[in-house]
Amino acid sequence: MTAYIIRRLWQSIPTLLGVVLLVFVLFNWIGGDPAYLLAGKMSNPEQIENIRRQLGVDQPYYVQLWIFITQIATGDFGASWATNEKVSAIFASRLGPSLTVLVPMLIISTLMAMAMAMLVAYARGSLTDRVVMISCTVGQSISILVYIIVFQYVFAFQLGWFPVQGWGHDFLVNLLKFSALPILVGVVVSLAPDTRLYRSFFLDEINQDYVRTARAKGMSEARVMWVHVLRNAAIPIVTHVLIQLPALLAGAFLIERFFSIPGIGREVLLAVERSDFPVIKAVTIYVAVATLAANLLADILYKAIDPRVQLK
Amino acid sequence: MLAWHRLCRDRVGLVSLAVVTGYALVVIMAVCGWIAQDWSREVGVNYAPPVFVGVDSSPLEKPSASVPEVTALPDDTGIADPLADVIAEIKKGMPLAQAKEARVQTLPLGGDKWGRDVLKKTIKGTETSLIVGLLSALLAVAIGTLLGAQAGYYGGRVDDFLNWFYSIFTSIPYLLLVLAIAAVLNQKGTLTVILILGLTGWTGIFRLVRAEYLKHRTREYVLAADAIGASNTQRMFMHIFPNVSHVVLVQLSLHVVLFIKSEVILSFLGFGVGVDTVSWGSMLSEAQSELILGKWWQLVSATVAMAVLVTAFSLFADALRDALDPRLK
Numbered sequence: 122m123t124a125y126i127i128r129r130l131w132q133s134i135p136t137l138l139g140v141v142l143l144v145f146v147l148f149n150w151i152g153g154d155p156a157y158l159l160a161g162k163m164s165n166p167e168q169i170e171n172i173r174r175q176l177g178v179d180q181p182y183y184v185q186l187w188i189f190i191t192q193i194a195t196g197d198f199g200a201s202w203a204t205n206e207k208v209s210a211i212f213a214s215r216l217g218p219s220l221t222v223l224v225p226m227l228i229i230s231t232l233m234a235m236a237m238a239m240l241v242a243y244a245r246g247s248l249t250d251r252v253v254m255i256s257c258t259v260g261q262s263i264s265i266l267v268y269i270i271v272f273q274y275v276f277a278f279q280l281g282w283f284p285v286q287g288w289g290h291d292f293l294v295n296l297l298k299f300s301a302l303p304i305l306v307g308v309v310v311s312l313a314p315d316t317r318l319y320r321s322f323f324l325d326e327i328n329q330d331y332v333r334t335a336r337a338k339g340m341s342e343a344r345v346m347w348v349h350v351l352r353n354a355a356i357p358i359v360t361h362v363l364i365q366l367p368a369l370l371a372g373a374f375l376i377e378r379f380f381s382i383p384g385i386g387r388e389v390l391l392a393v394e395r396s397d398f399p400v401i402k403a404v405t406i407y408v409a410v411a412t413l414a415a416n417l418l419a420d421i422l423y424k425a426i427d428p429r430v431q432l433k
Numbered sequence: 434m435l436a437w438h439r440l441c442r443d444r445v446g447l448v449s450l451a452v453v454t455g456y457a458l459v460v461i462m463a464v465c466g467w468i469a470q471d472w473s474r475e476v477g478v479n480y481a482p483p484v485f486v487g488v489d490s491s492p493l494e495k496p497s498a499s500v501p502e503v504t505a506l507p508d509d510t511g512i513a514d515p516l517a518d519v520i521a522e523i524k525k526g527m528p529l530a531q532a533k534e535a536r537v538q539t540l541p542l543g544g545d546k547w548g549r550d551v552l553k554k555t556i557k558g559t560e561t562s563l564i565v566g567l568l569s570a571l572l573a574v575a576i577g578t579l580l581g582a583q584a585g586y587y588g589g590r591v592d593d594f595l596n597w598f599y600s601i602f603t604s605i606p607y608l609l610l611v612l613a614i615a616a617v618l619n620q621k622g623t624l625t626v627i628l629i630l631g632l633t634g635w636t637g638i639f640r641l642v643r644a645e646y647l648k649h650r651t652r653e654y655v656l657a658a659d660a661i662g663a664s665n666t667q668r669m670f671m672h673i674f675p676n677v678s679h680v681v682l683v684q685l686s687l688h689v690v691l692f693i694k695s696e697v698i699l700s701f702l703g704f705g706v707g708v709d710t711v712s713w714g715s716m717l718s719e720a721q722s723e724l725i726l727g728k729w730w731q732l733v734s735a736t737v738a739m740a741v742l743v744t745a746f747s748l749f750a751d752a753l754r755d756a757l758d759p760r761l762k
Contacts, residue, residue, distance in 0.1 A: 139601035147617050262690075262743030264697050266717050267736045274724050368606040375698070389609065390702065393616040401613050409604040 126421070133413045140409040145189055148398045149182070189402075198403040203395045208403045211388060218288060219377070219384030222300045223369045226307040231362055234312055238319035242327060243346060253316070260313040269379045272306050286381040303380045307373060318361065322354045329353075356426050363419040367411035436679070439756040446752025452745035456559060463560040472553035472711060478536045480728050481544030483551075543730030545719055555734045558713040559742070561706055565626055566693040572631025573692075574685045577638025582669050584639070585646025595639075602636050611695065615704040622707050626699060630692045638684045645677045679757035686750035690743055697739065713739050 173179040180188075192198050198208040241253050277285040283302040289295050326332065327350060335345045374386030381387075385404065392400035424430050440446050542552040584595040602610070610633050618625055649655065650673070658672045699705035700714025713735045720732035 135597055136600045136604060139597055140604050143601055144613075147613060151617050258747055259740065259744050262740045262747060263736060264694060264713075264717070264739060266698065266701055266714075267732070270717070270721050270724060270732065278725065368609075374608075389612065393612045393704070396616060396619060398616075401616055405605055405609060405613055408606060408609060412604045412606070 122421075122424075126417070129417050129420070133417070136413060137409065140406065141190065141193060142186075144402050144405050145186055148402055149185055149189070193406055199399050201392070201397050201400050203392070203397045208399050211400065212385065212403070212407070215383055215385045215388050218295070218382050219369075219386065221292070221295055222303050222307070222376070222382055222384065223373060225296070225300065226304045226311075226373075227362065227365070227369065229304065230308040230311045230315060231358070233308060234315035234319050235358060237312070237316045238323055239346060239351070241316065241320050242323035242350075243342070245324060245327070254320075257313040257317050261317075265310050265375060268310050269306055269375065272302065272309075273379065276305075277302055286379070288382055299380075299382070303373075303376045303382060307376055319354070319358055322357045323350060326350045326354045356423060359426065360419045360423060363415050363422065364412075366415050367408050436756045440752060443752045443755065445748055446756065449745040449748035449752065452741065453749055456563065456742050456745070459556060460560045460563045463556050464564075472557045473549060473709075475548040476537060476550055477540045477544035477548035478538060479544070479546055479548050480723070480726070481536075481538060481540045481548055482728075483543040483730050484539045484541055542734050543728070545716075545731050546723065551716075551731050551734050554711045554716060554731075555713075555738050557711045558716055558735065559738060561623065561710055561712045562693045562696060562739070562742070565623060565630070565696045565706070566689045569627045569630035569634065569692045569696075570685055570688040572627065573634040573688055574638055574681060576631065577635035577684075578642050578674075578681055580635070581639045581642030582646055582674070585643040586650050586665070586669050586673070588647075588650075592643075595643075599636055599639055602633065607633065608695070608698070611699065612702075612704070615699065621703075621705065623710060626696055626705050629699075630695055634688055634692065638681070638688070641680050641684060642677060645680055646673060649673045649676060683750060683754045683757065686746060686753060690746045690750065693739070693743060693746075 170179070196209060200207050201211060237253070241250050244250050273285055277283045284299060288299050332345060332350060335349055336342075374390050376382070377384040377387040378390050388400060389404050391397070392404075440450075536548055540550050540552070542550070542555065545551060545554065580595055580598075584592045605613075611629055614629050614633065615625075618629070646669075655668055655672060658668045663672065696705055696712065697714040697717070700712040701718045702714075703718075705714055706712050716731050716735040720729075720735065723729075723731060
């Protein structure tokens with residue numbers, strides 16, 4: 122197991138270097154000269170030269186690349202171009218709100234999708250199955266934007282059950298009052314695709330031989346489903362959830378933007394709008410690292426749940 | 434041909450194919466300029482309600498039947514207006530009919546903030562979405578198939594290099610990558626959106642095509658093709674590709690759906706198509722502020738049009754997959 126982990130970490134280094142290279146090419150080369158952006162409308166050549174020297178873009182490319190790599194190694198990406206706040210400080214303060222919304226959302230949506238999928242897999246082929254599947258397809262085709270707009274309008278604006286937007290200071294207040302509607306929207310949006318996916322996992326298991334054996338032995342259908350099928354179908358489900366985690370780090374930025382939640386996703390959107398390269402670069406690198414780590418974790422967990430799996 | 438017969442027997446697939454074809458016809462008509470060409474003309478009063486709702490009689494909506502006459506200010510400054518000639522030229526060029534025409538009270542599906550016809554905007558939005566979706570899907574499939582074929586067929590170092598390339602792109606979440614590229618390019622427009630979506634969405638197709646080519650390259654017919662002297666490229670694309678095309682076709686339709694949804698989100702955030710092109714995303718962004726005033730028609734129009742198209746396309750993609758590669762359900 123240790124050898125496997127070390128080998129995987131060793132293999133992920135080229136990928137990480139590749140991501141660094143991609144981000145560098147994108148932002149330092151294609152992205153062009155940021156000095157004009159930062160100098161503002163009226164600027165003289167000296168100012169622009171000064172800014173270039175400060176940012177280090179007047180150096181040749183390999184020097185810039187080395188600077189970038191040292192930045193990543195030390196975790197110091199400089200300061201945001203728009204607000205001059207240190208990028209690491211931005212992340213530290215924004216991670217909390219993001220996780221307050223996203224972790225409950227992930228847990229609730231996974232549990233609900235699993236329950237629905239098990240129900241539908243149990244009643245496969247029947248009218249219930251088909252109705253649920255069709256409504257999942259239709260539900261998936263409505264854009265998330267519409268869900269957010271309509272939910273905000275109906276539940277917050279008209280009915281007044283939740284605040285329309287905002288964030289507080291106290292953790293419990295944030296969790297219960299301000300996160301409620303965002304979590305609800307997130308759960309509803311991810312329910313449809315997750316149910317379809319988990320249903321296919323459950324159906325794969327139900328068609329296996331051991332289920333037939335269990336039934337032949339006289340086990341009740343409930344026990345077959347809850348004890349045997351669930352345990353085997355949990356493996357791909359857990360893998361799927363773990364792989365979704367890094368995408369969460371990028372934040373559900375639409376939800377954060379609409380509900381004015383000061384999270385990482387909203388920072389990313391602001392940075393893209395303002396062409397704030399340090400923030401975008403930092404987020405991309407962090408999320409890439411998190412994705413590689415999550416993939417490794419998913420594989421290790423896979424082995425832990427299912428001892429038959431051979432990790433190479 | 435066998436696949437076509439199987440598809441015909443699937444009623445859901447046929448209905449969704451009919452819907453998609455209907456949308457495609459509308460788009461072709463819009464592209465040719467037969468309908469909705471004048472979507473940007475402000476023909477209605479601001480926030481004109483739909484025909485079936487009736488005229489809005491609130492005082493805010495009093496129509497101004499004609500543009501009020503602008504009387505020339507008395508010229509007592511003694512300074513000649515340096516721009517007078519230029520303005521006179523411009524006024525001559527402006528369509529006079531628009532200034533004098535009375536604004537209608539209701540429109541078929543309502544009007545937006547400036548009185549533009551929502552029906553025509555929806556049709557134009559359909560054109561944008563379908564064109565962007567199709568072209569970017571074609572680009573992504575082309576890139577994914579080419580690279581996947583190389584990786585699967587040749588194996589070895591080519592495969593290693595392309596896998597490294599693939600893992601870079603999949604380490605970054607899809608929308609984050611799209612936003613990062615949009616931030617760097619900093620340029621709106623349909624072509625930019627197509628390029629962005631196409632250059633980031635090829636990864637799924639790459640993996641599938643590579644797996645298929647790995648499976649096929651050791652088959653007998655490929656060895657036979659080698660025996661008759663077919664080159665590597667010929668073997669890849671003349672012999673193996675037709676046997677792999679069913680995977681590619683299904684992925685194409687699935688990616689069209691994905692890219693339509695991504696384009697709507699991008700246009701909503703302002704990184705998508707330009708200001709002079711209407712998209713469902715821009716309609717939704719306008720709809721957000723309109724909803725507070727109680728004007729729901731733009732939101733419903735865009736949502737229904739998009740939902741129907743995406744559902745039909747998804748169902749069609751599922752039916753296509755079942756027809757081309759039937760397995761026990």
